[in-house]
Amino acid sequence: MILDFRLNEKLTSAITNYQLPITNYQLPITNYGAMTMTNSTKTLCPYCGVGCGLEVSPPAQIGKPTHRDSQGRPVWKVQGDRSHPSSQGMVCVKGATIAESLTKDRLMYPMMRESLDQPLRRVTWDEALDAIVNRIQTLRFTSGPESICMYGSGQFQTEDYYIAQKLLKGCLGTNNFDANSRLCMSSAVAAYIQSFGADGPPCCYEDLDLTDCAFLIGTNTAECHPIVFNRLRKNHKKNKNVKLIVVDPRHTTTAEAADLHLAINPGTDIDLMNGIAHLLMRWDYINFEFIDECTSGFPAYAEIIKDYHPEMVARRCGIGVDELETAAKYWGESQRVLSLWSMGINQSSEGTAKARTLINLHLMTGQIGKPGAGPFSLTGQPNAMGGREAGGLSHLLPGYRVVKNPQHRAEVEQFWHLPAGRISPERGLTVWEMIEGLERGEVGFLWIAATNPAVSMPDLERTKKALWRSPFTVYQDAYYPTETAHYAHVVLPAAQWSEKTGAMTNSERTITLCPGFRDRPGLARPDWEIFAEVGRRLGFVEQFNFANSAEVYAEFVGLTKGRPCDQSGISHQRLQAEGPIQWPCPAPEQVGRGAGGQDAPAPSSKRLYTDLRFHTPDGRARFGAYHSRGLAEPPDPQYPFVLTVGRVYGHWHTLTRTGRIDKIQQMHPNPFLEIHPRDAGKLGIQEGDLVEVKSRRGSARFPAKVTKAITPGTVFAPMHWGALWADNAEANALTHPEACPDSLQPELKACAVQLVPIATNSQPQPMLSGLTHDDPRNRVSC
Numbered sequence: 001m002i003l004d005f006r007l008n009e010k011l012t013s014a015i016t017n018y019q020l021p022i023t024n025y026q027l028p029i030t031n032y033g034a035m036t037m038t039n040s041t042k043t044l045c046p047y048c049g050v051g052c053g054l055e056v057s058p059p060a061q062i063g064k065p066t067h068r069d070s071q072g073r074p075v076w077k078v079q080g081d082r083s084h085p086s087s088q089g090m091v092c093v094k095g096a097t098i099a100e101s102l103t104k105d106r107l108m109y110p111m112m113r114e115s116l117d118q119p120l121r122r123v124t125w126d127e128a129l130d131a132i133v134n135r136i137q138t139l140r141f142t143s144g145p146e147s148i149c150m151y152g153s154g155q156f157q158t159e160d161y162y163i164a165q166k167l168l169k170g171c172l173g174t175n176n177f178d179a180n181s182r183l184c185m186s187s188a189v190a191a192y193i194q195s196f197g198a199d200g201p202p203c204c205y206e207d208l209d210l211t212d213c214a215f216l217i218g219t220n221t222a223e224c225h226p227i228v229f230n231r232l233r234k235n236h237k238k239n240k241n242v243k244l245i246v247v248d249p250r251h252t253t254t255a256e257a258a259d260l261h262l263a264i265n266p267g268t269d270i271d272l273m274n275g276i277a278h279l280l281m282r283w284d285y286i287n288f289e290f291i292d293e294c295t296s297g298f299p300a301y302a303e304i305i306k307d308y309h310p311e312m313v314a315r316r317c318g319i320g321v322d323e324l325e326t327a328a329k330y331w332g333e334s335q336r337v338l339s340l341w342s343m344g345i346n347q348s349s350e351g352t353a354k355a356r357t358l359i360n361l362h363l364m365t366g367q368i369g370k371p372g373a374g375p376f377s378l379t380g381q382p383n384a385m386g387g388r389e390a391g392g393l394s395h396l397l398p399g400y401r402v403v404k405n406p407q408h409r410a411e412v413e414q415f416w417h418l419p420a421g422r423i424s425p426e427r428g429l430t431v432w433e434m435i436e437g438l439e440r441g442e443v444g445f446l447w448i449a450a451t452n453p454a455v456s457m458p459d460l461e462r463t464k465k466a467l468w469r470s471p472f473t474v475y476q477d478a479y480y481p482t483e484t485a486h487y488a489h490v491v492l493p494a495a496q497w498s499e500k501t502g503a504m505t506n507s508e509r510t511i512t513l514c515p516g517f518r519d520r521p522g523l524a525r526p527d528w529e530i531f532a533e534v535g536r537r538l539g540f541v542e543q544f545n546f547a548n549s550a551e552v553y554a555e556f557v558g559l560t561k562g563r564p565c566d567q568s569g570i571s572h573q574r575l576q577a578e579g580p581i582q583w584p585c586p587a588p589e590q591v592g593r594g595a596g597g598q599d600a601p602a603p604s605s606k607r608l609y610t611d612l613r614f615h616t617p618d619g620r621a622r623f624g625a626y627h628s629r630g631l632a633e634p635p636d637p638q639y640p641f642v643l644t645v646g647r648v649y650g651h652w653h654t655l656t657r658t659g660r661i662d663k664i665q666q667m668h669p670n671p672f673l674e675i676h677p678r679d680a681g682k683l684g685i686q687e688g689d690l691v692e693v694k695s696r697r698g699s700a701r702f703p704a705k706v707t708k709a710i711t712p713g714t715v716f717a718p719m720h721w722g723a724l725w726a727d728n729a730e731a732n733a734l735t736h737p738e739a740c741p742d743s744l745q746p747e748l749k750a751c752a753v754q755l756v757p758i759a760t761n762s763q764p765q766p767m768l769s770g771l772t773h774d775d776p777r778n779r780v781s782c
Contacts, residue, residue: 042081042579044504044512045095046155046497047652049379050227051506052091053084053580056099056498056517075099076498076518085580086205086510092226093650097661098497104660107480107493108522116468120491125523128490132447133537135472136172139444145174145424149434149443152179152392153450154381157502157514159552160450160527161383161390163544165398167531169391170416171540175403175428178394180451181384182431183458184343187351187743188377189388194352194742195359195622197615198400198564199388202368202608203338203376204508204582208232210372212239213334215327217247217269217358218344218749222254223649225342225378228507232340233257243330247272248344249644250674250716251709260326263711264317266642266750267631269345273357274628275313276328277305277364285332287366294612295363297623304625316628318711331361336372343380343646347749349632352742356624363621369609378507385505389565389583390556394428398556399563403427415559416543430744431457432737438466449476449527450494454483455654455722458735458746461698476530479656483722493524500526502549503575509605510582511567513575528552561587564615582606632738632747633696635713639752641679643693645719645731646749655725671729673702674716675755680706683757690758693717695751698733701758715753 040057059074068074076099082089110128111120139147150168152161156179168177192199208214208231221229236242236257246258247269255261264272280286281302291298314321331337339362345354359375367373379385391398401408409423429437435457437443446467457463467473467487475488478496485491501516528549535544546552550572560583561568568587575581582605613619635642650664658664673691685691689704693715702717710716717731734753739746 041515041517042083043498043514043517044382044506045091045098046382046504046514047094047098048225049154049381049384049507050087050225051382051504051508051510051512052087052095052227053081053089053512054091054095054098055079055081073103076102083579084512086506086508087227088231090227090230093664093667094652094658097663098657100661100663101657102496102498102518103521105479105481106521106524107477107491108524109493110523111491113489116487116489125525128492129533129537131490132474132534135445136534136538140172143444145172146176147442147444148172148174149176149429149437149445150178150447150449151431151434151451151453152177152387154179154181154184154379154384154387155450156383156387156392156527157500157504157549158383158386158390158556159502159549160531161387161392162398162552162556163528163531163535164449165391166416166543167535167540169397169403169423169428170412170418171422171535171538171543173422173424175394175424175426176434177392177428178431178434179384179387179392180431180453180456181381181387182393182745183347183456183748184380185346185377185384185388186393186745187346187348187355187740188341189393190352190740190743191355191359192377194624195356195363196609197617200400200509200564200608201376201379201507203374204606205231206606207336207338207372207374207376209235211235211336211338212241212372213243213245213330213337215245215247215331215337215339216254216258217273217339217341218346218354219340219342219378220248220250220252220254220646221340221342221378222257223252224380224647225507226649228340228378229254243334245327245330249711249714253649260323260330262317262319262323262327264319265711266644266714267348267634268317268628269348269354270350270357270626270628271308271313271316272319272324272327273354273361274305274308275310275317275324276331277301277361278308278313279310279325279328280332280361280364281305283328283332285328286364290366290612291364294614294620295623296618296620297625298364300625301360301364301623304627331365336370337362337365337367338373339375340378341375342378344749346377346743346745347747348745349738349740349747350626350629351740351745351747353624353626353740357626360623363623368621369607369612371607374607376507382506383504385507385509386503386511389505389560389567394430397423399559399561400565401563412559418543432739432744432746435463435466438470441469443470445472445474446470447474447476448484448488450478452477452482452484452654452656452722454487455730456719456732458732458737458748459697460730460733460735476527477656478524479660481724482656483654483724492530493522494530495520495524495526499524500549501572502526502528503553503572505583508582509565510580511570511575512580513572515576631750631752633736633750633752635752639695639754640713641753641755642714643695643731643734643751643753644714644716644749645735646716647720648718651718651720653720654722655720658720659725668718668720671702671718671721671726671731672705674705674707674710676710676712676714677706677708678712679715679755680704683755685755685757692756692758693734693753694756695734695736695753697736699728700730700733701728715755719748
């Protein structure tokens with residue numbers, strides 16, 4: 001039995017309850033994405049961190065048929081940009097269909113309400129901004145700036161990120177800015193900093209073409225970063241000597257292509273990698289010259305790995321000794337080893353330790369700083385890298401600086417023309433700590449922008465209860481309704497991709513300019529302009545006197561000058577003229593003089609650490625010695641299964657955009673639960689049966705997908721479906737917030753659950769778990 005969880009028709013019909021007729025938007029309908037352009041625009045896909053180049057053409061062109069969606073609305077034509085160095089013209093289904101969402105269910109004007117039990121009403125921008133400024137000013141001089149928080153997104157452009165940092169961390173003096181990158185890549189950030197002295201993936205996509213051994217762990221690259229995988233797969237198919245190792249409890253599309261698939265038990269990643277290191281040491285596949293001259297901490301690491309004997313590691317991981325030995329042999333015999341990882345490593349209570357243990361394998365074999373080799377984290381979001389560069393986490397400042405470093409704070413204060421001591425020396429609240437602060441009544445203002453935490457956060461029922469307690473929440477997004485809008489006192493319409501101009505940085509440190517090429521719908525404004533206007537109204541006129549996003553970017557890159565992520569040689573104008581540029585890219589005067597007085601060449605921007613010198617005080621990369629601790633919540637007799645969550649190929653995050661695209665909805669109409677036939681047989685579960693999944697925090701229901709592609713004892717559910725899109729199918733209602741002590745990234749990838757089969761004739765009624773379209777609190781009044 002297959003249950004249809006789609007609520008698209010209900011969602012479509014409900015929009016009339018949320019939005020006024022088009023004549024009330026104060027703009028004629030012809031301005032809704034006006035199609036006055038005749039030339040194509042080169043831009044960047046706004047989905048994952050691969051950063052694929054797109055070429056977008058207006059739907060109405062002389063002599064050509066108009067492209068329309070299923071409802072007859074004109075749609076911009078999207079194709080891959082063959083000149084973009086990262087994607088070389090390739091594009092996945094998400095990028096190819098992006099334009100179909102641009103006019104659907106858009107948030108058109110500001111709305112407000114005094115309390116969450118009232119309906120939202122339409123207001124002017126002045127009314128909304130006055131309410132925000134008054135609330136901030138009240139809290140600044142009563143509770144203090146520590147009660148003010150903002151939660152942003154890797155879908156911000158760099159200019160949005162930068163202005164938000166300047167407003168909160170600089171002018172308001174609170175480091176309480178965090179982004180959904182905390183749930184995505186913060187473990188990779190911590191690992192790079194601890195191992196190399198600075199953040200930043202050292203590899204580039206050309207390495208996908210050059211490696212002779214690709215080690216993929218904690219990443220379903222074929223579905224989550226498909227263009228990266230396509231490029232790697234071409235090399236793998238073309239060259240018989242290239243080995244592909246995939247480590248994943250699921251037999252994914254990625255694993256299908258592997259020479260070796262290691263279906264390890266969840267939480268045993270460190271066991272596996274320490275076991276590989278043990279064999280590399282035993283078989284003398286290590287580079288002592290590199291270790292002696294370029295690293296520190298190897299003796300402590302060697303002491304750790306000696307305990308990881310193959311038999312013990314194989315038993316813990318649930319694999320064969322021969323499989324472990326094959327993996328070590330592939331690594332040891334290869335000349336150019338490239339490792340790729342993503343959420344399966346980062347979203348862990350030992351995420352930083354896992355990433356550093358992977359980096360250790362590169363350090364002990366000298367597999368870094370050369371073509372085709374190195375540890376390469378795949379960023380989850382389109383501009384999570386740009387956010388890291390702009391200081392977009394609660395412990396960071398722009399230019400790869402940290403808030404606890406006095407010199408870093410002083411440099412930023414001087415640059416921003418702020419008094420000494422304005423930037424707080426204390427790390428700000430992470431997003432989960434903001435939730436806890438709401439529970440304790442310590443957070444008096446929460447500004448959420450370009451993300452949907454009412455679906456994406458762990459321990460979701462607890463998160464929702466905390467959001468309901470918030471005394472003042474601002475929610476800023478391009479679409480309406482969303483699940484988080486249910487908890488907002490002020491709702492602001494944001495311009496999105498195609499409607500504003502800004503820069504984004506992808507996983508290989510390539511920066512692309514994303515120009516606006518459509519009119520903004522209704523009264524929508526770019527995120528950075530909203531933040532800057534609030535800053536000016538708070539009295540910081542000098543700090544936010546920008547005429548356009550190019551001026552914002554020019555100021556930002558000034559803060560990267562001389563830093564590991566130096567972008568001082570990049571501008572909007574140069575990106576427009578030359579196309580995408582990789583950092584480091586210092587300004588010409590930063591390059592310096594050679595020994596003979598000639599201009600020295602700029603450092604290579606393709607790869608970092610080609611000189612084998614790192615950003616640590618002694619210039620050496622650091623080994624990290626870790627024993628495996630396993631899952632924060634291992635299975636037990638009461639909760640005998642491990643649930644792991646993730647993405648499917650076509651959807652993105654919480655369906656805010658892809659849920660409104662017909663082709664993708666047809667590809668992935670329903671949530672599901674993958675379960676191994678052995679486990680399904682024991683519980684009497686058949687294909688399509690409804691299964692209730694329970695954890696210590698909540699429950700959800702999914703139709704069963706019985707498959708051998710999942711490790712016995714483990715089940716998988718996609719994380720995309722929130723309360724607006726399915727009945728009681730929120731995977732994150734089950735997850736817990738236990739986090740890595742270094743990165744503070746929650747272990748979203750694994751929790752202990754029990755499975756309860758539901759009678760096949762008891763189909764649930766379509767409802768929204770307390771968040772219904774008919775709820776008067778979600779309607780708009782004039």
